[in-house]
Amino acid sequence: LTVLNAGRRYLKAEDLSGKVFVTSGLGGMSGAQAKAAVIAGCVGIIAEVDEAALLKRHKQGWLMEISNNLDHCISRLRDARKNKIALSLGYHGNVVDLWERLVHELDTTGELLVDLGSDQTSCHNPFSGGYYPVQLGFEEAKQLLSTNPGKFRTLVQESLKRQVAAINRLADKGMFFWDYGNAFLLEAQRAGADVEKRGANKTEFRYPSYVQHIMG
Numbered sequence: 001l002t003v004l005n006a007g008r009r010y011l012k013a014e015d016l017s018g019k020v021f022v023t024s025g026l027g028g029m030s031g032a033q034a035k036a037a038v039i040a041g042c043v044g045i046i047a048e049v050d051e052a053a054l055l056k057r058h059k060q061g062w063l064m065e066i067s068n069n070l071d072h073c074i075s076r077l078r079d080a081r082k083n084k085i086a087l088s089l090g091y092h093g094n095v096v097d098l099w100e101r102l103v104h105e106l107d108t109t110g111e112l113l114v115d116l117g118s119d120q121t122s123c124h125n126p127f128s129g130g131y132y133p134v135q136l137g138f139e140e141a142k143q144l145l146s147t148n149p150g151k152f153r154t155l156v157q158e159s160l161k162r163q164v165a166a167i168n169r170l171a172d173k174g175m176f177f178w179d180y181g182n183a184f185l186l187e188a189q190r191a192g193a194d195v196e197k198r199g200a201n202k203t204e205f206r207y208p209s210y211v212q213h214i215m216g
Contacts, residue, residue: 030120
């Protein structure tokens, strides 16, 4: 319902075939995102750093494909988008790499390859394993979390700033991003990312909340 309503409200589209939804998180409640993309008929690319979560969703049939190769992900995205094929593709990697690759595609080809975007990492708990920084691999990040939590925190905040910078670039070209109630925008703001709404007070964000703006 969230994906469909986002399409209706922000893309003015009842039919999401050929539209691309990029997000992250395949554990817990966020695992439903892959299934939602296919039910809605769009192309869903979902990033997840934990391979166990990807394999679980694939085994359940919620996730159609898995890849750890960004070139392959972009190729599959282009094909499914062009042919209007419903697809849920799990990218085994950090979502920041995926967002930045989409910016690279925009800069080099002029193509905006994503229509809808969100985030369902556990950003309500970003410094204890809810969000993994792009600068390190999954296992390396887990080790740093236990040995040097202060450094881990710094990397998470740097990573959040990079993620928002990429999202903002794509949103400026027409992608519609929303907050999934996971404190992503709040933690990004605390990290110093550019998420405040222009001309509004500091408690308002430039991106809408799915509760108030999409489901409400």
